[in-house]
Amino acid sequence: MSIKIDKDKCVRCGKCLEVCPGSLIYKDENGKAYIKYENNCWGCTACLxxxxxxxxxxxxxxxxxxxxxxLYTEGNKEYLNWHIVDKDGEEQIITINRKESNKY
Ligand code: SF4
Ligand code: SF4
Known part of the structure; x- marks a missing residue:
């Protein structure tokens, strides 16, 4: 498992670099993020x-x-939608309330 970063969408904010617990993400010469050590990604999904x-x-x-x-995510400040796309292209969406997500 690993991530893939769409450089066309990347706005160079650097947040994914900051949160990756394995320091696996770097910036290229244009400031766009890329994963340097794909095989070391353990799928924590923090960057997503x-x-x-x-x-x-x-x-x-x-x-x-x-x-x-x-998987990919989209949403707003209140909600995060997890899109799960299977190998046949079928998609499911799980919506998480960001404020409630760390309650237990
Ligand atoms: S890929 Fe990383 S650097 Fe690029 S916009 Fe997303 S969080 Fe920011
Ligand atoms: S999923 Fe986790 S370990 Fe993998 S690149 Fe993103 S933040 Fe790093």
């Missing part, structure tokens, strides 16, 4: 949640039945 322009996709590995499936 932080990217305000939703430039990052998270690919689900075959080991968990992903086989080409992926």
């Amino acid at each position: 949640k932080e990217c305000g322009v939703h430039a990052i996709k998270y690919y689900l590995g075959a080991d968990i039945g992903g086989n080409g499936g992926y």
Whole structure:
């Protein structure tokens, strides 16, 4: 599993670099984010949640039945929508209230 960053969408904010616990994301010569050590990504999804322009996709590995499936996020300050796209292109959406998400 790993992420893929769409450089056309990236606005160079640097937030994904700051939150990646493995320091796996860097900026290229144009200030756009890229993942340098793909194989070391353990899929915490912190970068997806932080990217305000939703430039990052998270690919689900075959080991968990992903086989080409992926996740991406979009939303606003109040809600975060997780889009889950399976290998056949079928999509499900899970909506999370950001203010409630850390309550337990
Ligand atoms: S958080 Fe998104 S917009 Fe910001 S640097 Fe990372 S990929 Fe680019
Ligand atoms: S999913 Fe987690 S470990 Fe992987 S690049 Fe994003 S922040 Fe880093």
